[in-house]
Amino acid sequence: MAKRPRKKTEEKVVEANLLPVMNIMFLLIPALLMAMEFASMAAINVSPPKFSSAPSEPTEEKKEQEKPLDLKVFIMDDGYRVEASGQQEGADAGKSADSSKPTIGLAKSGAPDTDYERYDYAALEAKAKEYKALFPNDTTVKISAESNVPMQVVIWTMDAVAGTECKIGKFMKGTEELPDNCYFWQPIIEGGAG
Amino acid sequence: MTPEQHALHEAAMKAFLDKKKYKAAVRRQKDDEEANLGMTSLMDIVSILVIYLLKSYASDPVVINPTAGQKIPFSAADASIQDGMPVFVTVRGITFQDQKVVTMTSEGEVDPSMVQNHLIGPLFDAFSEEADKAKQMAENRGIEWEGRLILVGDQSLKFSTLIDVLFTAGRAEFKEYTFCVIRKG
Numbered sequence: 001m002a003k004r005p006r007k008k009t010e011e012k013v014v015e016a017n018l019l020p021v022m023n024i025m026f027l028l029i030p031a032l033l034m035a036m037e038f039a040s041m042a043a044i045n046v047s048p049p050k051f052s053s054a055p056s057e058p059t060e061e062k063k064e065q066e067k068p069l070d071l072k073v074f075i076m077d078d079g080y081r082v083e084a085s086g087q088q089e090g091a092d093a094g095k096s097a098d099s100s101k102p103t104i105g106l107a108k109s110g111a112p113d114t115d116y117e118r119y120d121y122a123a124l125e126a127k128a129k130e131y132k133a134l135f136p137n138d139t140t141v142k143i144s145a146e147s148n149v150p151m152q153v154v155i156w157t158m159d160a161v162a163g164t165e166c167k168i169g170k171f172m173k174g175t176e177e178l179p180d181n182c183y184f185w186q187p188i189i190e191g192g193a194g
Numbered sequence: 195m196t197p198e199q200h201a202l203h204e205a206a207m208k209a210f211l212d213k214k215k216y217k218a219a220v221r222r223q224k225d226d227e228e229a230n231l232g233m234t235s236l237m238d239i240v241s242i243l244v245i246y247l248l249k250s251y252a253s254d255p256v257v258i259n260p261t262a263g264q265k266i267p268f269s270a271a272d273a274s275i276q277d278g279m280p281v282f283v284t285v286r287g288i289t290f291q292d293q294k295v296v297t298m299t300s301e302g303e304v305d306p307s308m309v310q311n312h313l314i315g316p317l318f319d320a321f322s323e324e325a326d327k328a329k330q331m332a333e334n335r336g337i338e339w340e341g342r343l344i345l346v347g348d349q350s351l352k353f354s355t356l357i358d359v360l361f362t363a364g365r366a367e368f369k370e371y372t373f374c375v376i377r378k379g
Binding site: 036164 | 233236237240247248257270271347351352353356357370372377
């Protein structure tokens with residue numbers, strides 16, 4: 001029996017109409033471009049400014065408790081003045097305000113005010129590390145500055161006392177514990193001191 | 195040319211012209227072919243672009259668009275920005291809720307006539323108005339108002355101005371403050 005010749009069937013390729021999809025896509029692109037962030041933003045949570053006034057008398061209960069570190073960093077034109085437990089670092093014991101000289105001098109003395117790297121952030125970080133070893137449970141630091149100190153210097157000072165390697169993003173979300181390389185990461189801004 | 199030759203030539207010419215006419219007629223009868231544009235590769239590129247943009251959009255709940263000429267400070271901090279009201283403080287002015295509330299002096303400070311004991315008058319009014327609205331909205335939704343202010347500052351912003359803004363926010367019942375910074379590296 002002779003074989004019947006196979007019919008040649010041409011399958012038509014059906015192409016999807018992509019034009020409506022493309023229209024939506026091209027509308028989405030500018031909308032998303034408008035909303036996108038070009039630089040990665042982060043946040044530093046600070047406590048409200050406290051204005052220097054007469055300190056409140058400590059109650060008997062407070063006196064009995066362990067004396068806190070009460071770390072204070074004052075940013076001056078010529079460096080940092082660091083105070084702990086009411087006494088300036090390196091000053092004579094018992095004197096609360098020993099001198100107006102900085103505890104940590106400038107890294108680049110003579111540099112203009114616009115040079116934000118003129119402060120010795122590394123020395124401040126080392127000092128913070130020393131204090132953290134003595135007071136491991138303390139996390140707060142009071143930061144104050146002279147009126148003309150730029151914000152970038154204040155931010156880098158906060159970074160230095162918190163530890164430049166300190167990453168608290170995951171800790172803040174509650175997914176991880178606080179890393180060991182975080183020193184004083186809760187800054188309190190104080191005004192009116194200078 | 196002899197008359198026979200002439201007749202042959204005429205006939206050949208006629209045949210040639212008839213053939214040409216026929217070809218033209220056939221060409222006219224043919225359907226116009228549609229030109230197809232290759233969309234697949236374009237779709238690939240656009241899809242990848244949209245996914246990338248969607249991913250970068252979804253990473254932060256608050257989108258900060260700095261004002262013109264503003265240089266946001268850099269920091270090693272990595273905590274993400276939580277929801278709050280942003281205030282843009284530059285050496286040119288203070289912008290809150292898309293409105294320039296305060297114009298700075300040439301020294302990049304708030305006009306002393308606007309400040310009374312660290313309180314910046316026009317800014318306090320703007321803060322209070324928005325805080326009242328936000329409180330009302332939170333009350334209607336049955337949640338507690340967090341009162342978070344996101345301060346988007348400038349690298350060269352003076353500490354005294356920073357303090358004045360924070361003090362004013364505190365008086366307008368904002369309870370939490372966040373400095374917006376650009377992540378280093």
